[in-house]
Amino acid sequence: MLTQLSQIIVSGLAIGSCYALIALAMVIIYKTSEVLNFAQGEMAMVSTFFAYSLLSTYNIPFIIAFPLALVFSLLLGMLVEFAFLRPAKNPTVLGLIVITLGAEMVLYGFAGWKWGAETKSFPSPILDTRVYNLKGIVISQLNLWIFAVCISLMLILFLFFRYSKLGVAMKATAQNQMAARLMGIRSKRILSLTWGLSSLIGAVAGVLIAPITLLDPNMMIDPLLKAFASAVLGGMTSLPGAALGGGILGVVENLFGWYVSTEFKSVVAFAIIVIVLCIRPSGLLARHYVKKV
Amino acid sequence: MLKVKNIETSYGFVNAIRGVSLDLEEGDIKTVLGANGAGKTTILKTIMGLLEDQPEKGTIEFMGKRIDRMDTEDIVRLGISYVPEGREIFPELTVFENLKMGSYTRRDKDGIRKDYKRVSEYFPVLEERKNQQAGTLSGGEQQMLAIGRALMARPKLLLLDEPSLGLSPALVKDIFEIIKAINREGITILLVEQNARMALNIGNYGYVLENGRIVLSDETRVLLENDDVKEFYLGIKLEESVKGYQRYKRKKRWR
Ligand SMILES: Nc1ncnc2c1ncn2[C@@H]1O[C@H](COP(=O)(O)OP(=O)(O)O)[C@@H](O)[C@H]1O
Ligand SMILES: [Mg+2]
Numbered sequence: 001m002l003t004q005l006s007q008i009i010v011s012g013l014a015i016g017s018c019y020a021l022i023a024l025a026m027v028i029i030y031k032t033s034e035v036l037n038f039a040q041g042e043m044a045m046v047s048t049f050f051a052y053s054l055l056s057t058y059n060i061p062f063i064i065a066f067p068l069a070l071v072f073s074l075l076l077g078m079l080v081e082f083a084f085l086r087p088a089k090n091p092t093v094l095g096l097i098v099i100t101l102g103a104e105m106v107l108y109g110f111a112g113w114k115w116g117a118e119t120k121s122f123p124s125p126i127l128d129t130r131v132y133n134l135k136g137i138v139i140s141q142l143n144l145w146i147f148a149v150c151i152s153l154m155l156i157l158f159l160f161f162r163y164s165k166l167g168v169a170m171k172a173t174a175q176n177q178m179a180a181r182l183m184g185i186r187s188k189r190i191l192s193l194t195w196g197l198s199s200l201i202g203a204v205a206g207v208l209i210a211p212i213t214l215l216d217p218n219m220m221i222d223p224l225l226k227a228f229a230s231a232v233l234g235g236m237t238s239l240p241g242a243a244l245g246g247g248i249l250g251v252v253e254n255l256f257g258w259y260v261s262t263e264f265k266s267v268v269a270f271a272i273i274v275i276v277l278c279i280r281p282s283g284l285l286a287r288h289y290v291k292k293v
Numbered sequence: 294m295l296k297v298k299n300i301e302t303s304y305g306f307v308n309a310i311r312g313v314s315l316d317l318e319e320g321d322i323k324t325v326l327g328a329n330g331a332g333k334t335t336i337l338k339t340i341m342g343l344l345e346d347q348p349e350k351g352t353i354e355f356m357g358k359r360i361d362r363m364d365t366e367d368i369v370r371l372g373i374s375y376v377p378e379g380r381e382i383f384p385e386l387t388v389f390e391n392l393k394m395g396s397y398t399r400r401d402k403d404g405i406r407k408d409y410k411r412v413s414e415y416f417p418v419l420e421e422r423k424n425q426q427a428g429t430l431s432g433g434e435q436q437m438l439a440i441g442r443a444l445m446a447r448p449k450l451l452l453l454d455e456p457s458l459g460l461s462p463a464l465v466k467d468i469f470e471i472i473k474a475i476n477r478e479g480i481t482i483l484l485v486e487q488n489a490r491m492a493l494n495i496g497n498y499g500y501v502l503e504n505g506r507i508v509l510s511d512e513t514r515v516l517l518e519n520d521d522v523k524e525f526y527l528g529i530k531l532e533e534s535v536k537g538y539q540r541y542k543r544k545k546r547w548r
Contacts, residue, residue, distance in 0.1 A: 165397070172383045172394050178343065179381040184369040184398035184446070 003136045008258050009251050014143035015212070016250015017150035021205035022220075022227030023234065023242035024157065025198040031174040031237055032194040035096040039080060041224030042107035044202035045217060047073035048122070048210050049115050051203075055123045062125045066207065070200050077199025078192045080107075085195075086188070111217040122210035146208050153204060154243055161239070170194055222266070226253075229273050235283025244284060248272070294319045294481055295340070295373075295450055300351030300361070302332075302339045309335040310348070311505045315483070317450070322472070322482040324492040324513070326526055327502035333485040334378050336502075337452045341375045342368050355450070370398050374448035378455050380439040384428030388419050391427050391438055395445025404447065412441040415471050433464045440471070450481045457488045469495050489526035493517050501526070 022040060029037045051069035054060045060068070084103045088095060128142040161167040173180040173190045181187050205227075206220065213219045230249045234241025249269050257265035276284065295317040302310040309332045317323050327333045339348050342365040353361040360368050374395075383391050392412060396405045413420035416437040422430065427438055436456055443451060453472065457465040469491050476482050476495075486492035493499055493513045501509040501522065509521070516522050523529040 165393070168386065168390050168393065169397060172386060172390075175383045175385055176381055179377070179383060180394070181343070181365040182341065182369060182375050182377065182381075183394045183442070184366050185394070186366050 006137050008254050010137060010139055011143060012251035012254030013247055014146045014250070015209075015254070016230075016247045017146050018205045018209045018246075019223060019226045019230045019249055020243045020246025021150055021153065021208075022202055022223060023231040023246050024154070024239055025201040025205070026227060026231050027234075027236060027239055027242045028194060028198045028201070030231070032170060032191060033081075033085065033096070034093070035085070035100060036228070037198070038097065038100045038224075039084075039103035039107060040198070040202055040227070041220030042104045042111070043073065043076055043080060043199045044206035045220040046107050046111050047076060047199065047203035048206035048215065048219070049111055051207055052115070052120065052122055052210075052215055056120075069207065070203055073199045073203030074196040077195040077197070080199070081192050081195035085191075108217055115215075115217070117217060120215040122207075122215045124207070124211045126211065128211050142208075142211055149204060149208060153201065154239075157201075157239065166193075226250075226266075226269060229269060233273050233276055233284060235285045238283070238285040241283055241285030294321075294356060295483070296352075296354040297336075297340065298352045298354075300336075300339055300348035300353065302335050302344060302347045303349055304344075309505050310339065312351070313502070313505070313507055314351075315500065317481055317483060319449075319481055320476070320479065321498065322476050322484060322496045323498045323500070324484045324486055324496035325500045325502050326486060326489045326492060326522075328487065331502045332505040333502060334454055335505075337375060337377075337454050337483070337485060340368075340452065341365055341373065369446065372446075372449035373452065374443035374446045374450070375452040376439045376443045376454060376456060378458065380432075380435045382427045382430075382435050382438050382442070384426065386427055387424050388427050388430070388438060389423040391442050392419070392423075392445050395442035396447075398446065405445070408445055408447055412444055415444075415474070416441050433460050433468075436460060436468065440468070440475075444475065444480075448480060450483065451475065453482065453484045455486055455488075456484075457486065457491060465491060489522070493522075493527075 022044065026037055026040050029035065029040070047069055050072045051065050054065035054068055055062060080103050084099050085096070088099055091099065124142075126142050126145045128140045130141040131138050132141065132144065161171060169180065169185045170190055170193070172183065173185055173187050177187050180190070205223070209223060210219065213223070226249055227246065230245035231242045233245035233249065234243070249272070252272055253265050253269045256268040295315065297313060297315040299312050299314055300310055301308065301312055313336055315323070315325070325333050325336065335344070338344050340353055342360070342363050346362070348361055351361070352359060355368075355371055355373060358371065360371065383394065386394070392409060396408065399405055418434055419438060419441055422434070427435065430438060440453070440456065456468050456472070460468065465488065472482060472484065473495050484492055484496060493516055496513045499510065499513045499516045500507045501516070509516070509519070511519070
């Protein structure tokens with residue numbers, strides 16, 4: 001009974017970690033561009049397909065294909081920013097949403113045209129079926145990797161935004177673009193890099209999640225919605241909040257799916273969010289500084 | 294050092310600046326006086342290249358180089374720092390990170406460390422609060438941070454936009470003392486102010502701006518004796534009997 005419970009929590013945390021990564025990616029863009037990037041999922045999906053092509057069409061080993069896919073995702077993120085967001089001068093919030101939805105549809109269409117709509121299995125060397133038994137809790141190799149990668153990536157991001165000059169400059173640009181330019185920070189370049197970084201994080205999530213969801217142009221629709229929910233749950237502007245939100249969402253969803261109903265698994269996640277937001281409208285970890293005059 | 298020649302700047306169809314010229318030599322503290330809405334901020338933003346496709350007319354030269362319509366980021370690299378109106382600090386960065394961003398374009402670690410020490414000497418409170426989020430500082434402390442952050446770039450020319458705004462008289466005095474000290478170190482200063490008394494006391498030359506035009510400019514000691522400046526900017530009452538007529542005449546002459 002207890003092992004079963006821990007089991008459910010562990011696998012919930014694993015999927016939740018993937019939500020958390022995509023949520024982080026969304027939050028990073030939201031903070032700098034003030035836009036909900038609805039193309040986030042599709043950017044990750046196309047990058048995952050790119051990895052798939054390297055692996056299965058060109059037979060490149062995973063250890064090389066994965067970094068290549070990350071580079072690809074970085075460039076893809078920068079391209080989306082350059083092609084879709086930069087041309088819009090002083091767009092409204094609604095305009096921005098429409099722009100990212102446009103990017104989403106272009107990427108979705110591209111993936112369907114290039115790789116077809118039928119579902120493929122992702123030839124990952126990390127298997128969901130290979131399991132380890134840790135004191136009674138069974139954990140798959142894939143889940144272990146998901147934990148390891150997510151935790152390291154979050155740690156790297158934390159250090160990056162805390163201590164690196166570029167990371168602090170990204171935060172500065174997000175908080176006050178005019179002031180950032182007055183410091184000599186090339187805000188356009190920073191924005192472009194932000195999109196690249198965000199896309200890269202999403203791509204990591206895509207590659208990790210692909211063995212579970214399988215590969216088709218729709219693979220990211222559900223994870224993206226969950227990630228969005230996680231980000232909102234965490235306060236939309238907080239990186240730790242997004243991570244926490246993802247974890248909570250993954251676990252609750254899995255618990256509900258196991259003990260109550262699989263059909264309503266997704267719905268319950270959103271119910272939780274509504275409840276949390278009723279109690280704390282700004283999300284769990286939204287930070288607010290008090291502005292004094 | 295800075296030569297602004299006949300610039301015109303507009304927001305859409307509204308002309309905010311109509312033919313303004315300024316001339317600063319190295320070591321100057323020059324000041325631009327003007328009421329709210331006169332166009333002071335617009336002049337500084339135009340110099341910094343913050344207004345897209347502006348100035349519409351005229352040229353701006355810094356150390357012999359044309360800088361009008363250059364990117365802000367490149368203008369900053371030439372050695373001009375701007376302390377904007379309303380401080381515009383990074384509210385969710387710490388005080389230390391704000392100062393670090395001030396030195397963003399620099400690579401000389403030793404120089405940066407030295408300038409950080411210097412800023413801490415000017416504004417000890419910044420050193421005390423270096424790990425505090427800048428948004429939680431008081432208005433005066435934020436102004437100090439904004440000035441300190443600009444100094445971290447080790448500029449040749451410092452543009453200050455109403456540093457006295459919203460501060461207590463005692464604090465204004467302190468800040469102006471520090472501005473003087475900064476100037477003594479060899480940094481040229483262009484100070485924009487509504488607080489004419491303070492500005493005329495530290496500047497060596499002043500421009501009076503009305504409706505986007507410079508209506509008067511002279512050494513500050515001359516301006517301090519000027520009847521119009523006395524009445525309209527320093528609030529010193531002239532003889533009662535002729536006042537009404539004089540004001541009418543003067544106002545008219547200035548347009
Ligand atoms: N962003 C803007 N759009 C339109 N008009 C503006 C804008 N900013 C300033 N103005 C106008 O330009 C004039 C000068 O403004 P400003 O330079 O801010 O004056 P000051 O700094 O002297 O108070 C004012 O009439 C103001 O209404
Ligand atoms: Mg102003």
